[in-house]
Amino acid sequence: MPDSEGLRLSFLELIQRCDNAAVSRPTIDSDPTTEFDEEELVPFYLSDTPSSKDYHIAIGLLRPIIVEQLELENEQSRGDKKQELWTIDHDRSTSRPRISFASWADSPSKRTAAMKELCERWRDSGRFSDVCGPTKWRAELYPVYRDPFGPRDYPKTDSYETNFAFEMERSACALFGVVTYGVHMTVYQEIETDTTRELKIWVPTRARNKPTWPGYLDNTVAGGMPSGMGVFETLVKECMEEASIAADVVQRYARAVGSISYFFRTSAGWLQPEIEYVYDMVIPPGVDSTIFTPKPLDGEVEFFEFLDQTAVMNRLRTGKFKANCALVIIDLLIRLGYITPDNEPEYMKIITRLHGRFGYERWKM
Numbered sequence: 001m002p003d004s005e006g007l008r009l010s011f012l013e014l015i016q017r018c019d020n021a022a023v024s025r026p027t028i029d030s031d032p033t034t035e036f037d038e039e040e041l042v043p044f045y046l047s048d049t050p051s052s053k054d055y056h057i058a059i060g061l062l063r064p065i066i067v068e069q070l071e072l073e074n075e076q077s078r079g080d081k082k083q084e085l086w087t088i089d090h091d092r093s094t095s096r097p098r099i100s101f102a103s104w105a106d107s108p109s110k111r112t113a114a115m116k117e118l119c120e121r122w123r124d125s126g127r128f129s130d131v132c133g134p135t136k137w138r139a140e141l142y143p144v145y146r147d148p149f150g151p152r153d154y155p156k157t158d159s160y161e162t163n164f165a166f167e168m169e170r171s172a173c174a175l176f177g178v179v180t181y182g183v184h185m186t187v188y189q190e191i192e193t194d195t196t197r198e199l200k201i202w203v204p205t206r207a208r209n210k211p212t213w214p215g216y217l218d219n220t221v222a223g224g225m226p227s228g229m230g231v232f233e234t235l236v237k238e239c240m241e242e243a244s245i246a247a248d249v250v251q252r253y254a255r256a257v258g259s260i261s262y263f264f265r266t267s268a269g270w271l272q273p274e275i276e277y278v279y280d281m282v283i284p285p286g287v288d289s290t291i292f293t294p295k296p297l298d299g300e301v302e303f304f305e306f307l308d309q310t311a312v313m314n315r316l317r318t319g320k321f322k323a324n325c326a327l328v329i330i331d332l333l334i335r336l337g338y339i340t341p342d343n344e345p346e347y348m349k350i351i352t353r354l355h356g357r358f359g360y361e362r363w364k365m
Contacts, residue, residue, distance in 0.1 A: 007318045011330050011339065012346040014316065015353045018323035019262035021271060036269035042067050043363050044176055045100035046146065046165055048087035052106075057146050058363040059165060061177035061271055062099060069127070070099060073118070085114050108155065111166035112141075119169040131175055131270060136211055138170040141227040148179035148275065148360065154228045167227040177271035179358070180224065183235045184328045185254060185279035187220040187245075187292055190336070199309040199336065201329075202294050204243070204301040206322065216322040217315055218301070219329070220281070220294060221245070231277050232256075242301055243294030245281075253292070254281045257335060260327050263358045273358040278328055309338070327354060 009017075022037040041061040047054035062070075067088075074084040085105060089098045105111045123132050130136070143154055143164060150163040173180050187202040202220045206213055223238035225231065235254060239245040257280050264272040283292045294304045307315075315321065316329055331354055333339045341347045 009317050009319055010346065011344065011350050012353070014319075014321075014323075014326045014330065015262070015350060017319075018264050018327055019353050019356055021263040021265040021273075021358075036063075036265060039063055039269070040096070041177070041271075042097055042099055044178075045098065047103070047106065048089070048100040049103050049106075054146070054165075055100075056364060057165075059144055059146065059148075059178055061363060063177075063269060063271070066175055067097060067099065085118070108162075108164055108166045112168070115166060115168040115172075119172045122172070123169075128172075128175055130268060132169060132172040136171045140170040140224070141167040142170045142173055142178075142180050142224065143167050143227045144173075144178045148273070149357070152181070152225075152231070170224060170226075174266065174270035174272050177273065179273045179275060181231075182222060182224045182274065182276045183231060183238060183279065184219045184222040184276050184325065185235060185239070185281055186328065186332050187243075187281045187283065187294065188332070189283040189289075199312075199338070200306055201309075201312050201332075202243075202292075202304050203307050203312065203315075204294065204296075204304045207300050207302050210300060213322040215302075217320050217325065218322055219325045220304075222276075222325065222328075225277075235277075235279055241298045242296075243304070244297045245294055246291070249291050250281070253284075254279045258331070260324075260331055260354045261356050261358070262324065262327060262353075263356060264323065274324065276324060276328065278331060280332070330354065 041063060043058040044060035044062050045055065046057045046059055049055055070086045071088060074086050074088065077084045083104055084102055087100050087102050090096075101111055101114070105114050119132060122128055123134060123137055126133060143152070144166050145152070145163045146165050147163055153162045153164055155162045155164050189200045191198040204218045204220065206216050206218050208214045221235070221239050221243050223234060223242065225234045229237070236247050236250050239250045240247065257278050259275055259277050261275045264274060266272065281292065283289055296303065312329065316326055321329065330339065330350065334351070339347070339350070344350065
């Protein structure tokens with residue numbers, strides 16, 4: 001974890017650290033800028049067939065370095081007398097390429113198989129090793145959907161009638177700028193008297209050997225949503241694996257309370273638009289609190305602390321939380337009434353930035 005001595009971030013600055021991709025939207029004066037903001041991003045389409053309903057569906061954004069690599073992939077395929085995977089058309093009016101799967105990759109299973117071969121070959125050859133190399137490889141598939149805000153309907157059959165488009169290796173998703181999904185849950189307790197409210201939250205410290213954000217603070221339970229697994233099903237799995245919280249406790253006490261969404265750009269420039277489904281688990285009075293006490297199990301967490309509001313706020317403002325986890329804490333503080341329009345001048349900016357749409361309507365050409 002970096003030295004944060006003297007750092008004092010506002011809530012809006014914490015959001016800007018996570019929702020930091022100046023992509024397909026006007027640059028806001030107060031937004032952080034990166035060396036990558038001037039890159040021309042190219043929409044990644046599902047189909048190259050104008051008559052197909054998938055022709056106008058953009059599922060991701062591609063950086064110039066990826067566009068160049070896909071052109072090389074096609075050259076290699078031609079040299080090997082294989083089918084090209086990519087259709088790359090250059091629009092003469094804009095000089096901007098249009099990139100999509102070739103017409104033969106016209107079903108979820110075909111796209112999945114093609115992406116599997118590509119990503120595994122990049123892994124083995126060391127291509128983009130900082131993202132999907134052997135040490136970053138997760139061996140976990142993530143779903144990609146036609147409409148990222150539509151139903152999560154991982155198909156039982158290879159059907160055109162579903163929102164599901166294909167699935168691909170988790171670590172490589174940032175190379176293609178596709179939307180990914182996760183679940184985050186906060187276990188907390190509020191103790192109220194006639195005049196005061198005390199909030200306490202179970203906060204984990206991430207393991208130092210984690211491939212991402214080692215040593216940072218996290219939400220009580222959090223994890224990505226793999227293909228074929230529902231939102232609540234993922235939460236139950238993560239609660240046991242990360243925090244040793246039993247399934248029956250989760251099923252009885254966890255409550256869906258909304259979602260957050262943001263467009264994160266890594267320090268290396270990779271694109272991670274993400275939607276996180278948010279859950280609360282309130283420790284009720286008169287119930288044995290030990291059933292809510294999280295304990296490390298799978299090695300991803302070093303330890304848990306039951307922190308009061310002052311300690312949480314101090315660590316939040318000094319940048320000790322993983323970027324997206326800070327947003328979940330801010331969302332919690334708003335929902336519980338600790339951040340209000342009366343005590344936070346940037347209230348409406350905070351609210352709207354917590355529920356962004358990635359400039360999605362402007363991804364298309």
